[in-house]
Amino acid sequence: MVTFTEEHTAFRKSVRAFVEREIDPYVDAWERDGRMPTHELFGKLGALGWLGLEYDEAYGGQGADHRFAVVLAEEIGRCDAAGVGMAIAVQTDMATPSLHRFGSEDLKARYLAPAIRGEMVAAIAVTEPDAGSDVAGLRTRATRDGDDWVIDGAKLYITNGVQADWLCLLARTSDEGGARGMSQIVVPTDTPGLRVSRKLDKLGNRCSDTAELAFDGVRVPVANTIGTIGRGFQQQMAQFQNERMVACYGRVGACERALDRTRDYLKQRRAFGGTLMDNQYLAYQLAELYARVDLCRHYNYACAEAYERGEDTSRFATIAKLAIGRLCEDVARTCLQYHGGIGYMEETWTARFLRDMRITSIGGGADEVMLRVIATMHGM
């Protein structure tokens, strides 16, 4: 069983206070604008050391244990707009883990350390118009020309993509096809030939910018390759585990806060001569959701513990994301439904919450892809 020390508890309090002071008062405006001031926010988070909790102190990380990352994600998950948590998770757990684990010292000094300090915004560029959860189907091509890669192709649904300073790109670097012959490459976004072809408007997570990127003869040094040339797919699959884990930690915080807020509303809202909470049906539905959140929380903790022991957590992360994706939707729908008409209004938190939560079952691999992985693991 994962144990949280007094230090973790104190850290939780700090993060909660930060969210309430530095994020929640501003998210309505960020949602309206369809972007948040990512550099400014990351600057503050970086100054606190929260963008590199588990990373090596040599690059400005905190060298902290994984439980701090659990706490950070749970507390950021409680924020009023899930897009903020997604932007942060991209920086800490989606675009940088491969670089930290496999990158050269030079690459780490130039891209990881500034990302940890919050001076640079990072994005992960894997998905393509014709390769969503089917990563092996991607076509963006990096062709070797002397000491450079020359990159051509397109990437879609790139979180932080409009504001990012560099991308952790997955591209095809040989003709082997399928999962073979891909590499991870750091691509600075000011490189000629790289442009944001479209800023995407989404159902939810609206404060988090999402881009479609076009690569037209983008030239970067081969030295920008992260780890081994040709091992990009495998490295990316490992990086996806961190993405799923941190998404699951965050959603537990989000669901718990949503249930608490709905409980408080039902206790004060009056109809037909009593409070809504006087309706046993409503109380039991909420009770069941609280129970499911608790199960997911402790499943997450088992996953975190396995991760701390250095075990492969892909099964944990896959099952957790499937279960939590479904839970998020049930929680969000119930919270909106129990607020009635006011719950459908954008002035009430429930509308944004439902729109935001819907991505959980799609992003980081759709539910159907999780099931495919689980089926394979069980010998089907």
Next chain:
Amino acid sequence: MTATLTHSVWDTEERRELRALVRRFTEREIVPSLPEWEDAGAMPRELHRRAGELGLLALGFPEGAGGEGGHLDSAIATEELILAGGSSGVVAGLFTHGIAAPHIALHGSPELVDRFVRPTLRGELIGSLGITEPGTGSDVAAVTTRAVRDGDDYVVTGAKTFITSGTRADFVTTAVRTGGPGHRGISLLVIETARPGVHRTALRKMGWHCSDTATISLDEVRVPASNLVGAEGSGFRQIMERFGSERLSLAVQAAATAQRCVDLTIAWARQRETFGAPLATRQVVRHRIAQMARRATVARVYVRDVFLRWEAGDDVVTELAMAKNQAVEACDWVVDQAVQLHGGAGYLHGVEVERHYRDARILGIGGGTNEIMDEVIASRLGLDG
């Protein structure tokens, strides 16, 4: 793509023509402009005039009030508008008169019919229904907006919220308290929005963006007593009389939205390739779409059955509630699966299933929430002791 029940009253030659008319109207005059109206948060008045010219607003209203065609025709127009690429939001905003004007047509004086119903059916006026208040949602008997008699006028003070088409409305058929507490003290009064003391603010919603919604505050608004619809104290009964048709309309919208999303998902699954083959070849996807189609079909058939029994005058209060919940449940599930099978594209603004996902969410709240429907059913099953 919709399977029609042949030889049924839903599929007579006249009604096939009506469907074709609505489809042409939707494809030519709604679909191209819908994204713009969604962004603007309202539909243009011109659309009402055009629908009025085509006779679409008269459907379901008595001939004596300028109407033509029955409720069934009105349901067919709603269905086809959604199946042809419109949306429940368009239905809500364009056909608001379906909830705002029937009371006047049935119980109002000839003068009120001439002043409000006929021009509305021609698309020249826009009407709203004002029942819900900030403190009362599904609990209609708790209305607190007061209308105090003063000579030949009522002086009205209070607030109404979630009023569909409320920012554009020329008049609001309003539930006001003219008597004591409880349902017997409620009357219906037509309030013109141009009268001094009427203040409106637009509400932003999760979906139904093309359909404007308002909070309307009434600050000592002076309204002639001749604007009263039916007798004083008859408001609650009139409202309850109409809830049937509102619930049925929402059920029809839910079933049609489900069918539309089935159609869109089939087209997508045939065209989208993943892991080297079209989605449509994946067994899980095939079965999922089969289940979506089954739920949409069962909902449509059941709603149509209840509709016919309701129109024949049977007591179907229980079945109306069941039909609404059945159709809403089917719709919720189908739109969710449609987004899921569209993957990342389903989460993008501007993709049709994304709009249906946001729009559908209100169908289980408006016209009585799912939970209120279950209360109605439970009560009618004899569980009240």
